[in-house]
Amino acid sequence: MAEAFDLKQDLKYVGTRPVRPDGVDKVTGRAQYGADHNLPNMIYGKVLRSPHAHARITAIDTSAAEALPGVLAVVTGADFPTAASGEIGGESGGDVADVAKNVMARDKVLYHGHAVAAVAAKSTAIAEQALALIVVDYEPLTPVMSIDQAIANGAPILDEQCFTKGLPEQPSEPSNIAMTMTMPRGEIEEGFAAADVIVEGEFNVPMAHQGYIEPHACTANTNESGEVTVWCCTQAPFEFRNMTAKILGKRVGDIKVVSTEIGGGFGGKTVVYLEPLAALLSQKSRRPVKMTMSREEVFRATGPTSGTKIKARLGAKNDGTFVAAEATLWYEAGAFAGAPVGPGCMSMLAPYQIPNFKLTGYDVRVNKPKVAAYRAPGAPQSMHAFECLVDELAQKLDVDPIDLRLHNVAEEGTQAPYGPKFGPIGMRACLEAAKAHPNYTKPLDAGVGRGVSAAFWFNIGGESSAEVHVNEDGTVTILEGNPDIGGSRASMCLMAAETLGVEYDNVKALITDTQTGGYTMVTGGSRTTFATGMAVVKACEDVIAQCRARAAATWELDIDQVAWEDGHAVPAPGVNADVAPLSLKEIAGNTARTGGPLLGRASLNAAGAGPSFAVNIAELRADRETGSLEVLSFTGFQDAGKAIHPDYVEGQIQGGAVQGIGWALNEEYIYGEDGVMQNAGFLDYRIPVASDLPMIDAVIIEVPNPNHPYGVRGVGETGIVGPLAAMANAASRALGFRVNDLPLSPPRVLEAIEAHD
Amino acid sequence: MARVTLPQSLTALTGGQQTVELVAADYRGLLRALEARFPGCREPLEALAVAIDGTIYQTPFLESLDPDSDVHFLPRIEGG
Numbered sequence: 001m002a003e004a005f006d007l008k009q010d011l012k013y014v015g016t017r018p019v020r021p022d023g024v025d026k027v028t029g030r031a032q033y034g035a036d037h038n039l040p041n042m043i044y045g046k047v048l049r050s051p052h053a054h055a056r057i058t059a060i061d062t063s064a065a066e067a068l069p070g071v072l073a074v075v076t077g078a079d080f081p082t083a084a085s086g087e088i089g090g091e092s093g094g095d096v097a098d099v100a101k102n103v104m105a106r107d108k109v110l111y112h113g114h115a116v117a118a119v120a121a122k123s124t125a126i127a128e129q130a131l132a133l134i135v136v137d138y139e140p141l142t143p144v145m146s147i148d149q150a151i152a153n154g155a156p157i158l159d160e161q162c163f164t165k166g167l168p169e170q171p172s173e174p175s176n177i178a179m180t181m182t183m184p185r186g187e188i189e190e191g192f193a194a195a196d197v198i199v200e201g202e203f204n205v206p207m208a209h210q211g212y213i214e215p216h217a218c219t220a221n222t223n224e225s226g227e228v229t230v231w232c233c234t235q236a237p238f239e240f241r242n243m244t245a246k247i248l249g250k251r252v253g254d255i256k257v258v259s260t261e262i263g264g265g266f267g268g269k270t271v272v273y274l275e276p277l278a279a280l281l282s283q284k285s286r287r288p289v290k291m292t293m294s295r296e297e298v299f300r301a302t303g304p305t306s307g308t309k310i311k312a313r314l315g316a317k318n319d320g321t322f323v324a325a326e327a328t329l330w331y332e333a334g335a336f337a338g339a340p341v342g343p344g345c346m347s348m349l350a351p352y353q354i355p356n357f358k359l360t361g362y363d364v365r366v367n368k369p370k371v372a373a374y375r376a377p378g379a380p381q382s383m384h385a386f387e388c389l390v391d392e393l394a395q396k397l398d399v400d401p402i403d404l405r406l407h408n409v410a411e412e413g414t415q416a417p418y419g420p421k422f423g424p425i426g427m428r429a430c431l432e433a434a435k436a437h438p439n440y441t442k443p444l445d446a447g448v449g450r451g452v453s454a455a456f457w458f459n460i461g462g463e464s465s466a467e468v469h470v471n472e473d474g475t476v477t478i479l480e481g482n483p484d485i486g487g488s489r490a491s492m493c494l495m496a497a498e499t500l501g502v503e504y505d506n507v508k509a510l511i512t513d514t515q516t517g518g519y520t521m522v523t524g525g526s527r528t529t530f531a532t533g534m535a536v537v538k539a540c541e542d543v544i545a546q547c548r549a550r551a552a553a554t555w556e557l558d559i560d561q562v563a564w565e566d567g568h569a570v571p572a573p574g575v576n577a578d579v580a581p582l583s584l585k586e587i588a589g590n591t592a593r594t595g596g597p598l599l600g601r602a603s604l605n606a607a608g609a610g611p612s613f614a615v616n617i618a619e620l621r622a623d624r625e626t627g628s629l630e631v632l633s634f635t636g637f638q639d640a641g642k643a644i645h646p647d648y649v650e651g652q653i654q655g656g657a658v659q660g661i662g663w664a665l666n667e668e669y670i671y672g673e674d675g676v677m678q679n680a681g682f683l684d685y686r687i688p689v690a691s692d693l694p695m696i697d698a699v700i701i702e703v704p705n706p707n708h709p710y711g712v713r714g715v716g717e718t719g720i721v722g723p724l725a726a727m728a729n730a731a732s733r734a735l736g737f738r739v740n741d742l743p744l745s746p747p748r749v750l751e752a753i754e755a756h757d
Numbered sequence: 758m759a760r761v762t763l764p765q766s767l768t769a770l771t772g773g774q775q776t777v778e779l780v781a782a783d784y785r786g787l788l789r790a791l792e793a794r795f796p797g798c799r800e801p802l803e804a805l806a807v808a809i810d811g812t813i814y815q816t817p818f819l820e821s822l823d824p825d826s827d828v829h830f831l832p833r834i835e836g837g
Contacts, residue, residue: 002812087804168769181832182765210837267837342832373837419762419829420808458834462815525836608812707812717836 002608005709007642013497013504014710017647021489021508022261031261034217034233039288042219043072045274045281046127046291048117048134049301050109053143053367053675054156057107057116057136064133065119070126073284074134075277076117077106081249098336100247102370103276109138110158110335111367112676113300115273120281120289143367143675147309147330150176150364158365162337178337179363183345183417191324191356195315199392203385204741205724206668207307207332210374211659211687214263215298220278221288228255228279235265235483236522240272241514247276255279258513259483266659267373270522273302299680303372304669306331306339308381314389320399320407324356325349329382331363334370339363340378343458346418347721348382350456351427351613352408357417367675373524375656376457376717380663380724384742387453387725392738401452401729402435402615416611426639426703427454427613433699434615439635448621448632449734455614455638455722459714460525461606465518466535468496468543470598474585476502478509478536481520482528486716487648491529492536494644495710499540501567502584518603526714529644530705531606537709542600547587550594555579608707612714614638616657616722622734624757627750629665629731634723635697641705641713649715653698656719662688663720664727666743686745759787759826763798764805771795784809784820787828805830 008014025031062074083100105114117134121127142156149155155176163171166180192198218232228250234240237257245252262269274291282289293302312327327348331339341361349357394401409431410416412424434440434452444450467479478492489509497504512518520532548562551569555562555577563572568581591597619632636653643649666686670678679685704711724742731749732738739752758778763771771777777794781787784807792799807817808829814820815833822828 002814166766184765265837270837340835343834346831346834373835375837377835377837418808418831420811420813421827423811458813458836460815460834460836522836525834527836605816607814 002707004706007704007706007711008498008709011498013494014642014644015646016494017645018490018504020487021493022484026261033214033263034260035292037219037231037260038290039219039221042288042290043120043122043285044124044127045118045120045278045289046124046131047115047277047297048131049297050105050112050114050116052109052138052140053112053145054141054158055109055138056141057105057109058139059137060117061135062117065130068126068130068133070122071119071130072122072287073120073281074117074130075280075284077104079280080104080247083247096243096246099243099271102336103247103272111369113297113369114335115277115301118277118281120285120287144176145367145671145675147332147364147366150366151330158335158367162365176365177362178333178365181342181345181361183359184357185417186356188324188326188356188358192315195323196318197393197396198313198315199389199396200313201389201740202309202311203388205308205381205384206742207304207368208663208667208669209299209304209685210264210266210268212264212266212268215293215295216269216274216302217292218274218278219288219290220275220282222279222283226250226254226283229258230255230275230279231258231260232275233260233262233269235262235269235485235524237483237514238481238519239270239522240275243272244276244279247272248279256513256515259511262483262485265485266375267377267524268303270373270524271303295682296680299685300677301369303334303370305374305377306333306371306381307669308332310382310385312385312389314386314393316393318397320397320404322352322354322408325354325386326358327385329359329361331361331378331381332366332368332371333363334366334368336370337363337365339371342378344378344382347379347456347458348386349417351405351410351454353410353414368669375659375720379457379721380660383455383721384724384728387722388728388738388740391451391725391729391732402431405454406431422611424703424706425611425613426701429701429703430613430615430637430639433637433701434617437617437635437699439617439619439633439697447734448619449730449732451618451726451728451730451733453616453722453725453729455616455718457526457612457718457721459530459609459612460527461531461609462521462525462527463605464520464532464535465603466532466539468536468539468600470543470584470588472589472591474502474506474583474588476500476507478507479512479517480509480532480536481512481517482523482532483511485523486652487645488523488528488532491533491644491648495533495537496540499537500543500584526612526716527609530609530708530712530714533644533712534606534708535602535604538602538604539600542602543598546598546600547584550587551582553594554582608705610641610705610707610713612639612718614718614722616726618723618726618730620727620730620734622731622749624753627746627753629744629749631661631693633694633697634661635699636719637699637701638715638718639701639703639713640715641708642702642711643700644710644712646700649700650698652715653719654696656717657696657723658688658693660720660723661693661727664724664742664744666745668743758824759822759828761787761791761828762830764830767798767801770798781822783822784817787822802830806833
């Protein structure tokens with residue numbers, strides 16, 4: 001069961017802002033990223049990718065490539081075992097059979113850029129030359145490039161074995177709709193009949209990429225016994241190990257994944273692309289194989305997040321009370337099933353109390369890359385639609401948009417739209433902080449609009465392991481399995497220092513590989529500080545218990561007669577013993593006499609993750625001649641539960657805001673009718689750069705999560721959820737009319753201005 | 758009795774019923790009781806997360822229930 005903690009008070013280290021332990025290596029270039037790992041006799045792998053968005057593969061001839069001097073291995077789908085269908089452990093993997101077919105196409109290519117063959121050669125130039133010699137015969141098929149095309153009667157079917165799940169009866173015909181779900185509550189028609197005001201609209205949000213700066217990269221070495229070591233940039237080394245094992249038909253214990261430093265992931269580095277290819281090429285060539293993606297490959301062949309189409313309506317009384325909501329949500333899954341429409345539906349209404357609603361979601365397959373997780377997967381799109389309607393309602397009722405939200409706010413005890421009742425949550429606290437903030441109260445210049453949105457994300461827990469080693473001089477080493485993306489090493493050190501009662505500078509955190517550390521789920525889902533942090537705290541408590549036992553033995557007392565205070569073993573209150581306190585350092589320096597090295601361990605499956613709520617305020621100036629929107633200020637208020645290292649929490653709020661602003665203003669996958677992405681590079685796929693934006697103001701709200709010893713919730717994802725609607729709502733007020741679809745790029749906004757004016 | 762809310766997708770198996778009240782000491786007992794009442798529902802339910810009295814368990818198995826627990830089955834939640 002989820003454990004309820006007495007939250008620790010009078011904190012000495014938790015909540016402080018020490019210098020990040022990995023900072024110097026990163027800014028001096030010493031840190032080793034995915035592409036930096038080299039081995040003797042290493043060769044280079046490259047991937048041949050489909051020129052068609054949808055086609056049947058009728059034949060592949062690799063003989064000319066194999067004959068090219070310098071080529072040491074060629075693989076196609078025929079070289080892979082058939083992976084059995086089944087869920088991969090952990091998260092974000094999906095069905096292993098689909099992941100395998102995404103790594104390397106078998107009989108069909110399902111998107112432009114889908115891998116059809118791979119080559120390993122003595123140089124990348126030779127490998128690329130060899131790719132050109134591979135002859136693939138395709139039977140091109142009509143690509144399905146949009147939700148409307150995919151769900152139309154008579155649409156080309158991507159997969160004849162795909163039958164819609166979630167219907168009352170098993171369908172007899174295959175479909176591009178992989179799954180449907182419905183979330184009802186109350187009486188929807190009666191709810192709308194009781195409404196005085198109804199607002200509604202259709203909202204389209206484009207497919208967008210995480211835009212991590214480091215492209216995917218790995219080096220794999222398969223030895224003569226078939227054992228594989230993979231060095232790669234990943235959020236999920238243990239899941240990468242499991243996926244690679246299943247795709248290659250190997251035992252999990254025969255694969256070791258070593259995570260390098262990572263230049264961003266945001267959910268996109270939770271699934272394998274190159275790793276099984278590099279391992280198989282290494283096995284065939286008997287050489288270590290390095291593979292790196294170009295930026296173009298990252299766009300064309302890795303997982304962005306879903307493009308969506310959402311029709312929604314909201315009914316309210318004249319006093320602003322929400323009485324009914326209804327929405328139909330279509331999410332693009334890309335080539336294989338698995339769009340985040342479930343969390344999209346579940347999060348859409350979460351900030352509010354609404355007695356009657358009905359949400360219907362569809363997971364839609366299209367000839368685009370299979371989507372992957374992206375910060376709070378599914379929530380930004382659905383909450384964009386609903387938060388726009390809330391703002392529309394505020395404008396119609398002529399009420400303050402924060403007051404309207406406060407009037408309907410979800411509180412502790414409110415039944416969440418997805419079922420359970422909320423525990424302590426911070427939605428009201430975020431709204432109240434936003435309403436009182438100068439960025440909300442200051443007067444606006446002419447032509448400037450201010451927009452508000454609320455946001456929500458579940459956060460998750462899950463399995464984590466940690467070891468805490470106490471060295472003979474009292475310094476402490478933490479071993480844990482989560483790659484450090486957002487500052488987790490510092491957070492682990494702070495929680496360990498606080499729990500043990502030792503100086504922060506005496507604690508170091510190291511990231512294990514998959515053979516030297518215990519299983520730990522992905523760095524994602526905003527889970528690391530919560531779940532792995534809980535494992536670290538419990539491992540420290542294991543150390544403390546051992547220290548108390550050793551002090552008790554030294555003092556010839558029972559362990560119950562020894563307490564732990566501020567880094568020392570001391571006689572428990574009421575125990576009359578004439579002994580001097582023993583510090584951790586003193587106990588660690590005498591371990592040979594008291595039972596051997598001090599090593600604390602913990603492994604757990606953390607339940608009780610605390611939901612996170614946020615509010616965003618955006619301020620925009622609209623240029624009516626060019627259609628461009630200038631961001632004048634942007635403020636994020638987010639409930640962290642407890643900020644272990646506030647700098648990193650503010651960084652997560654700022655990072656999420658910037659990605660959400662980019663998605664709102666410019667980012668989108670643009671496809672031609674041929675199914676080929678036309679903007680597969682950062683020149684044409686426009687993410688925000690520093691000069692585009694003001695400093696993002698981050699305000700941390702702390703409503704502690706009772707299921708973590710320090711009250712942690714999780715902060716990595718909620719920050720991206722709100723900006724889409726905050727920007728759209730600010731734009732609607734700056735322009736004087738609403739543009740429902742994103743991105744609010746200059747061409748779209750200018751067209752809307754011209755149509756409106 | 759525990760009050761259990763089932764997903765809408767299982768209403769074909771439950772005769773349209775989405776909320777039931779059952780006596781069960783723990784998650785596994787709950788699944789057995791649900792399968793006895795609605796044959797065929799156990800396998801799809803095992804693929805879901807469950808919320809017991811407000812706490813979500815992504816991979817439930819050993820969790821106990823109080824006599825008046827509030828139980829909801831819901832899709833497993835991922836993250837990025």
